[in-house]
Amino acid sequence: MKLSTDQTLLDYFYYWENETPDKIYLRQPFGDTFRDFTWKDVGEQARKIAGYFKSLHLPEKSNIGIISKNCAEWIISDLAIMMSGNISVPFYPTLVGDQLKSVLIHSDCKYLFVGKLDHPLATKTGIPEEVNCISFPGYNPDSKHIQWNEILAAKPLKDHFVPKHEDLASIIYTSGTTGNPKGVMTTFGAFSHLLYETREITLVGEKDNIFFSYLPLSHIAERTIIEAASMVCGGTIYFAESLESFAKNLQNASPTHFLAVPRIWTKFQLGILSKMPQKKLNFLLQIPLINSIIKKKIKAGLGLTRAKLVITGAAPMPVALLKWFRRLDINIQEAYGMTENLAGVCAMPADHIKDGTVGKLHPKVELKLDEETNEIMTRAPWNMAGYYKEPQMTKETITTEGWLKTGDVGELDNENYLTITGRVKEMYKTSKGEYVVPSQIEMLFSESEWIEQICVVGQSLPQPIALVILSDNAASIAADELTSNLEELLHKTNEVLKSYEKVKCLVVLKEPWTEDNNCLTPTLKIKRPVIEKRFEHLYQSWFDKGSHIVQEAVIETVS
Numbered sequence: 001m002k003l004s005t006d007q008t009l010l011d012y013f014y015y016w017e018n019e020t021p022d023k024i025y026l027r028q029p030f031g032d033t034f035r036d037f038t039w040k041d042v043g044e045q046a047r048k049i050a051g052y053f054k055s056l057h058l059p060e061k062s063n064i065g066i067i068s069k070n071c072a073e074w075i076i077s078d079l080a081i082m083m084s085g086n087i088s089v090p091f092y093p094t095l096v097g098d099q100l101k102s103v104l105i106h107s108d109c110k111y112l113f114v115g116k117l118d119h120p121l122a123t124k125t126g127i128p129e130e131v132n133c134i135s136f137p138g139y140n141p142d143s144k145h146i147q148w149n150e151i152l153a154a155k156p157l158k159d160h161f162v163p164k165h166e167d168l169a170s171i172i173y174t175s176g177t178t179g180n181p182k183g184v185m186t187t188f189g190a191f192s193h194l195l196y197e198t199r200e201i202t203l204v205g206e207k208d209n210i211f212f213s214y215l216p217l218s219h220i221a222e223r224t225i226i227e228a229a230s231m232v233c234g235g236t237i238y239f240a241e242s243l244e245s246f247a248k249n250l251q252n253a254s255p256t257h258f259l260a261v262p263r264i265w266t267k268f269q270l271g272i273l274s275k276m277p278q279k280k281l282n283f284l285l286q287i288p289l290i291n292s293i294i295k296k297k298i299k300a301g302l303g304l305t306r307a308k309l310v311i312t313g314a315a316p317m318p319v320a321l322l323k324w325f326r327r328l329d330i331n332i333q334e335a336y337g338m339t340e341n342l343a344g345v346c347a348m349p350a351d352h353i354k355d356g357t358v359g360k361l362h363p364k365v366e367l368k369l370d371e372e373t374n375e376i377m378t379r380a381p382w383n384m385a386g387y388y389k390e391p392q393m394t395k396e397t398i399t400t401e402g403w404l405k406t407g408d409v410g411e412l413d414n415e416n417y418l419t420i421t422g423r424v425k426e427m428y429k430t431s432k433g434e435y436v437v438p439s440q441i442e443m444l445f446s447e448s449e450w451i452e453q454i455c456v457v458g459q460s461l462p463q464p465i466a467l468v469i470l471s472d473n474a475a476s477i478a479a480d481e482l483t484s485n486l487e488e489l490l491h492k493t494n495e496v497l498k499s500y501e502k503v504k505c506l507v508v509l510k511e512p513w514t515e516d517n518n519c520l521t522p523t524l525k526i527k528r529p530v531i532e533k534r535f536e537h538l539y540q541s542w543f544d545k546g547s548h549i550v551q552e553a554v555i556e557t558v559s
Contacts, residue, residue: 001234003205005196008163008188009231010082016234017043023234026072029241029249030138037072039234042079047156049080053111054157058086063108063171065131067091067100067123068115070213070239073136073148075227077113078217082169083161089171089183090218092522093117094515100126103173103181106389115139165189171388172220174339175521183388184220184339190382194224194344195232197363197381201333201347202229203257203309209235210306212255214246216522220339221313225259250303257309262317263524265332266452269324270472272298273449285327295329304330311335313343314523316420316439319355320447334358336418340397340404342382346418357417367412368403375424376410377403409437426528428459434500436464438528441501444493450474450485453513455531456503461543463504467535469512486549507542507550509535 001007001015016025021040028035037045053064064081066088068074081088089107091100096119104112105128115136117123124142127133135141137148163169169188173181199205202225211230215222230237238253240246250258260268273281285291299305313335325332333350336358337343345367348359361367366379383404386394397405409422422437438456445454445466452471458464474482486506494502513519519527542550 003196003199003232005192007192008165009169009191009228010161010163012231013043013079014160016231020234024236025230026075027236027238027253028072029239029245029252031241035072037076042076044156045076045152046079046083048152048154049077050083050161051157052151052154053080053084053086055154058110060085061168062086062110063089065089065091065104065107065109065112066115066218067093067095067112068117068136069093070217071116071136071139072239073113073115074217075237078227082163083157085161085163087168087171089173091173092175092216092218094522095126096122097126101128103183104128104131107171107173107183114142114145163188165192168385172218172223172339175219175523175525182390182393185385185388186342187385190342190384191224191228193364193381194342195228198344198347201349201362204229204233206233209233209257210253210255211235211237211257212240212250212253213237214240215259215261219523220337220343221259221335224342224344225257225311229257247303251301252303254303254306256306258304258307259311259313261314261524262312262321263315265312265317265321265325268302269321270449273473298328299330309333311347313337315525316443318443318447322355336420338406340384340406341378341380344380344382345378354417357413357419359417361416361418367418369410369412373424374409374411374421376406376408376418378406379403436501438464441466441497441503444496445489448489450482450489453526455526455528457532457536457539461504461539463500463502465505465507465539465543466503467507467509467531469509483549490548504543505545505548505550
């Protein structure tokens with residue numbers, strides 16, 4: 001199919017449904033077997049569900065929610081909502097209780113698909129009584145819900161709904177890294193323009209693409225790079241069944257397109273080094289015939305043998321980690337964007353890499369920097385239509401000339417490569433009156449094999465301190481050796497920092513930051529405001545200890 005800005009996601013889907021009806025579109029693993037859905041299967045199920053919504057005579061363009069981990073039914077329900085002329089509103093499957101209740105009420109969803117969840121009872125407490133729920137099949141469906149299979153007995157929608165470009169396709173709630181989630185209104189036209197203008201980077205013009213879906217489909221990057229891209233190119237999506245089966249599922253899929261956040265790449269690296277220490281790996285990579293065998297073995301073990309597009313985003317990726325994987329012939333391309341611009345500002349070209357940047361601006365993206373703060377502002381055909389029910393917040397984020405304020409601080413070079421240097425709201429003044437940018441300091445430490453998570457803090461302190469969670473590698477060595485390694489790391493890092501940026505001490509915390517204790521977003525970014533609120537009363541005492549390495553004296557439960 002010829003790519004064009006005229007085509008919507010549904011147009012692309014209709015094309016592949018008609019041209020390749022018997023080709024497998026979705027592969028859902030259940031243990032050692034798969035349940036396969038062809039393009040025809042997906043179309044038939046989506047039309048029946050769309051027909052069901054039509055029979056309800058809902059108000060035009062009603063908001064319909066989805067809360068589930070990634071699975072075949074997630075894609076089918078999203079398509080059904082679009083085919084029925086309604087607006088899909090996905091929610092992170094980790095939301096429970098008041099968190100879920102808040103966004104459900106705000107979104108005005110009267111119907112909600114409920115699917116594959118880790119904590120279904122906790123999710124249930126956040127669903128208001130007036131919301132009608134539809135259970136996906138196969139994932140412990142609630143008997144009180146409307147059942148998926150009952151809906152499939154309904155008459156299918158006969159006509160091909162063709163949306164207008166200005167119609168809303170989805171309201172996508174942000175992950176809440178810096179505050180309450182906001183509902184980003186995204187049009188069909190926005191998706192169309194982004195997918196067309198980024199076709200060379202995303203390789204959606206090529207055939208037989210295979211995608212692996214495991215990051216939340218409620219997140220904008222997974223929604224565009226996996227779901228939307230698969231519809232454009234007629235590819236196949238494999239899903240991960242669980243965290244325990246992730247490695248096996250990825251090997252089985254062997255995708256051509258793979259997206260991972262930096263923390264996952266760190267996990268991959270640590271897993272490789274646990275089987276083959278760095279010294280041994282370095283030695284083997286120097287032997288001409290052996291090095292290609294080692295590289296192939298590692299790529300096969302990860303499930304990346306066929307990978308053509310390997311992308312990282314959502315958080316900064318240390319250059320040292322990028323280079324480490326590059327030595328294994330795994331070329332990770334960084335990408336940058338946010339929900340408000342469909343995660344589509346820039347990406348690293350595979351044939352012209354500039355380490356330290358997050359890539360080159362996409363075609364049709366305009367970018368300028370605020371004269372005072374260097375805040376990045378973007379303008380593109382795929383910028384959001386605004387925040388749902390938040391006109392004042394929209395006005396504060398989008399200027400009258402259409403510039404979107406990203407909240408990120410950066411620099412743009414003469415070849416249109418962008419460097420991110422921090423967040424406007426994360427910059428703070430020390431008690432000496434100097435500005436500190438935590439993310440830049442964190443990047444230097446995150447290259448260490450001993451540290452898995454880090455958060456640099458210290459507003460009101462003379463010097464910053466760093467809260468750290470140790471890696472699994474750190475647990476494998478003696479305490480004295482670990483302390484010595486951390487002290488050496490602190491010394492080397494401080495050597496390249498300005499005097500007011502030098503970190504006074506590393507505070508080793510005992511409890512990892514996770515989604516469950518609300519310290520990580522669903523895309524594994526740290527929630528800085530949450531972490532600071534929970535530990536700020538201890539900053540001064542840690543600072544006053546005078547030690548370079550502070551083992552947390554009080555075990556605090558971050559729940």
